[in-house]
Amino acid sequence: MSFRREKFVEFGGPNGGDGGAGGHVWAEAVENLNTLIDYRYQQHFRAKNGRPGEGSNCTGADGDDLVVKVPVGTQIFEADEETLIADLDVPGERVLLAKGGNGGFGNARFKSSTNQAPRRANPGQPAEQRTIWLRLKLIADIGLVGLPNAGKSTFLSVVSAAKPKIADYPFTTLHPNLGVVRVGEGQSFVVADIPGLIEGAHEGAGIGDRFLGHVERCAALLHLVDGTSADVAGDYRTVRRELEAYGGALGAKTEIVALNKIDALSEEEITEKQAALAAAAGKPAALISGVTHAGVKEILGALMGLVVENRAAAKAANSEAPAGWTP
Numbered sequence: 001m002s003f004r005r006e007k008f009v010e011f012g013g014p015n016g017g018d019g020g021a022g023g024h025v026w027a028e029a030v031e032n033l034n035t036l037i038d039y040r041y042q043q044h045f046r047a048k049n050g051r052p053g054e055g056s057n058c059t060g061a062d063g064d065d066l067v068v069k070v071p072v073g074t075q076i077f078e079a080d081e082e083t084l085i086a087d088l089d090v091p092g093e094r095v096l097l098a099k100g101g102n103g104g105f106g107n108a109r110f111k112s113s114t115n116q117a118p119r120r121a122n123p124g125q126p127a128e129q130r131t132i133w134l135r136l137k138l139i140a141d142i143g144l145v146g147l148p149n150a151g152k153s154t155f156l157s158v159v160s161a162a163k164p165k166i167a168d169y170p171f172t173t174l175h176p177n178l179g180v181v182r183v184g185e186g187q188s189f190v191v192a193d194i195p196g197l198i199e200g201a202h203e204g205a206g207i208g209d210r211f212l213g214h215v216e217r218c219a220a221l222l223h224l225v226d227g228t229s230a231d232v233a234g235d236y237r238t239v240r241r242e243l244e245a246y247g248g249a250l251g252a253k254t255e256i257v258a259l260n261k262i263d264a265l266s267e268e269e270i271t272e273k274q275a276a277l278a279a280a281a282g283k284p285a286a287l288i289s290g291v292t293h294a295g296v297k298e299i300l301g302a303l304m305g306l307v308v309e310n311r312a313a314a315k316a317a318n319s320e321a322p323a324g325w326t327p
Contacts, residue, residue, distance in 0.1 A: 002107065015055055016053055016108050017054055017055070018106050019103030023047030023048045023049075023050075024066075025096075026067045026097060027074075027088065027097050028068070029092065045068055048066070050062050053121075063100060065100075070088060072090070072091050075134070077134075097132060101127045102124065103125075140192035145223050145243065146223060146235075147226065150225060151260040151290050157290075158293060159181045181300060181303075220253060220310070221243075223236065223257045224260045225258070232273045233277060236277060236281055258286040258287070258288045262287050270287065
């Protein structure tokens with residue numbers, strides 16, 4: 001609230017300016033991030049307040065917006081952890097999380113012929129507060145699944161520049177790993193290696209199925225089965241049961257089945273176990289070895305074909321979708 005008071009000005013009148021609006025809080029997907037670890041240590045974010053109005057009909061400056069940057073593939077949920085606000089799976093995509101309040105009105109707003117000296121001003125609108133949960137699902141083209149010690153980390157280290165931990169005991173991989181596989185000139189795809197599944201993983205056994213969300217976005221799954229196992233068919237069925245129990249359409253995804261570690265098997269064992277695995281899967285089983293690289297080139301070619309088909313389908317779907325209205 002302000003009044004004009006100047007020498008030689010007989011009737012100054014009200015001249016209180018409006019306050020500036022508060023800044024908005026946005027979430028934006030960026031390509032140079034791959035983890036949400038920063039938000040474990042900083043959990044409160046606040047946009048700038050608008051500046052208050054001043055005399056001489058001076059309107060306060062608006063507060064600056066705050067942009068919270070998250071990795072591509074981040075899902076944003078309400079406080080109940082179930083209601084999805086946004087799924088930021090495209091670089092540059094952004095969503096408004098909290099809207100800044102409007103600035104209050106100065107007393108100059110309320111002047112009229114019947115109220116020439118108003119002595120009132122509105123306070124600014126309260127800012128919006130919101131509690132959200134962030135969940136990251138990795139963007140990968142191919143997901144590696146299998147029991148612990150099926151050779152997933154070894155395969156990833158052979159076909160890409162990734163350096164996952166490799167050892168001769170179960171649950172060597174404790175967190176998902178990503179690797180970029182280059183098949184040929186201008187041909188590449190991303191592989192996600194998740195910790196191994198065991199029977200009862202959907203009920204929390206072992207590491208559980210907490211990382212299966214990272215392969216929900218994959219075009220296809222590469223299911224590796226340890227060829228040195230006594231029951232390759234049973235191993236395959238165990239992982240398939242966990243995928244179907246998890247949901248998320250994982251059970252319906254295109255799957256390539258491969259008998260791994262054939263370098264440790266005789267010719268008779270390879271023939272016998274390949275037939276048993278193919279019968280359990282209902283499809284042909286490829287033969288590979290991460291150590292000797294046998295069959296790796298062929299299976300990478302098959303995976304690249306699936307990735308190309310998926311990208312073409314996604315591109316066609318985007319081109320058919322009606323463009324959103326923009327000002």
